[in-house]
Structures are given as C-alpha cells and as structure tokens.
Amino acid sequence: MAFYADTIEFHTKGEVDIKDITNDVVGIVKESGLNNGIACVFTPSSTSAITTIEYEPGLLRDLPDALEKLFPKKARYEHEMRWHDGNGHSHVRASFMSPSLSIPFVDGNPVLGTWQQIVFVELDNKARNRKLLVHLVGE
Amino acid sequence: MAFYADTIEFHTKGEVDIKDITNDVVGIVKESGLNNGIACVFTPSSTSAITTIEYEPGLLRDLPDALEKLFPKKARYEHEMRWHDGNGHSHVRASFMSPSLSIPFVDGNPVLGTWQQIVFVELDNKARNRKLLVHLVGE
C-alpha cells in the first residue's frame, strides 16, 4: 500500500466554465506507479465543484442552465447583502454540488464510463486560477 | 493496510429505478477480511448515481418526484437537440447527484444509520445492465 499526491493547476473564465480534467487525473495515476486504489480529486474552494459528465457541447449548456434555474444569479442572497461580491449564488451552488469526488482506479487507470469525464465546474462569478489536489491510496 | 476490490452487477428497469445495494456492499467488506477502513462505491456512468436513503416505498416515489420537479424530462435540453437519445435530463440529474460515495467501515461492517441504505439510482431513460466498483482501503 502506498500514497501519492499531485496537483492540477489551470485558469478559468468564470461562471460556468466546465473543465475536462480526465487526462490530468489519468496522468497522475500513471505517474504514481500504483495499479489499484482510490483517487480523491478535491477543489480547495467554496465556489467550485468536482463531478462527472459526458463532456459534449450540449450538456456544457444544459448544466449551467439547470444551475441558473435552480439557484438564479438574480435571486436575493444574504451573502450578497453582507459582502457585495456578487457571488452568493456561486457559494450555494458549490455547497450542493460538492468539492470532492472519489474515483476507483484499476490496472493504472481510473475506471470511467464510455461517456463519462471528470470535470471541474467553476461557479465563481469571475475568472480564477485554480489548483486541485489529487490524492491516491492503493497498491 | 491493504486494498481490496470487487464489483456489483445487476439489471435496471430504467428511470427512476432505485436499487438497495447495502447487502452487496456489506458482503464485499466481509469477504475482504478487512476490519476498519473506507469503502468507495462508484458507478462508471454519466446517467446514474450513488447515494443513501431510507429505502421505503414512500421515498422511492418522493425522490423521483423531486428529480422530475427540479430537472423535468420535458424541458429543453441542448443534449437532446444534438443526440436525440431522450436522456438530456438523465445526464444533468447524474452530474448533480454524484457517481461516487465513500463509506467508513468498522469491525468489518459499513457504518450506516438505522434508517439508511446505500442505493444505486438509475437515471437513464431505458433499462440498463450496470456494473459498480467497490474499492476498499483499510486494515
């Protein structure tokens, strides 16, 4: 059993920028030399999320549309009343979507469905530099 | 410290078929011979999810009702405009609900609440064969 850690860094364009980070995670599992285990992908942020999706242009519009319908940017947020940074909706969306995703890997590869990619979802209302953690445990 | 992996396979009836997989996960932890650790249950799919729920007939209707209210099947999805497979809502629901669940186990048993079962949620619009991964790390 061993532990391995690395990070993924990139720039985002603000909301709702959805980044396909599958190849980054695949690369980190390969570099680790581990064959089988669990990979934890985490965004140390309260205005972004990690999930999986079929990364195709239709859904890259449907996911933001659903977020806007469920947590409208123009709704009243007490966060906005206090801090005036315009991202109350970003925080609420992030708490629902989760900053963390754990993915099994087998024979040196994360096991994903055919149409399933690992994505970072930028929920903040401005462009950001992001640094994700990828922690592996396995053998 | 050791690693152990197994899979769970079953057939679903299409949306929204909710399967109680608690006994499968309990069985895998027992077979592993591990006493204490973390179990990661993952669905390699972009149209299904893993969560927990009190598995009783009322909630087996309430969860689908909430999904339909929040992400209606008949809404417009760009995914549908491009691919015409009728499951745009399935993908968006799955990205919100998460394909992954990590559960602690103690003395050879997953630690769950009295009214808490581990469930697979089929969100796709057709019957599917599913194969979940269960990866354990512990001692």
Add this chain to the structure above:
Amino acid sequence: MAFYADTIEFHTKGEVDIKDITNDVVGIVKESGLNNGIACVFTPSSTSAITTIEYEPGLLRDLPDALEKLFPKKARYEHEMRWHDGNGHSHVRASFMSPSLSIPFVDGNPVLGTWQQIVFVELDNKARNRKLLVHLVGE
C-alpha cells in the same frame, strides 16, 4: 501507510442547523500523527449531510432558503403519507446533498480554501444527537 479513526459528537437544534466541524476534523488529523492522505467524514443518517461552505451568517441563511425553495417542507411527500413523522423533505434533501465528504490532508492539515469550512447540515425536523465518523488513510 496507516489507518486512523475517530468520531465527532454534538447536539443539533433541528432544521436547518449548520455546524462548522472544521476544527474537529483538523484536530483528528493532528492526533492521528499522519502527514498526508485522505480523510472521509461521514454522517450515519438519512436526514443530514456533509459539505463545505464559507461559514458566514449570510450563507447560513441562503443555504436553508435554497433547500426550502427546491424541496419545500409543505409539499406532498409519500413518506409523510405513510409514516407521519413530518420529515419527508428532510430525507429527500439528504439524498441530494450526500452524507459523505472526502478531503485530502497535507503536512498534517486538511487542505481547504481560505473561505471554505467543513460543515454538518442537520436536515431533520427535530433536535438530534449526532455522531459522525472520520476515517483517515495515509502515511
């Protein structure tokens, strides 16, 4: 590689009581003596959730407001028709939000964003005693 486990116990005031458990998790990682790994925080319950949020008074109102808008307490729940315990909405909210959160730690500290705290969200309609599990794997 080693495994370490501890629990966090507290009392809640009922819905929607949001508890900042960051210091508890930080303390458990320190006591473990582990430097780098993954921490899994889990609530063994079908009416509560674990997530992260910026723990400030505005968002402590915005998150409950969003929950009420998306899963209204007064809506019809089949769970209520059968069990009459008044918490159908609590169960549905919990299944969406997830009972589990995995967080990487580095140099003996969970890695969180500047404005990101780990929180327990009480979704049940009454005051409860809660006991969370925190399971660590790492080195």
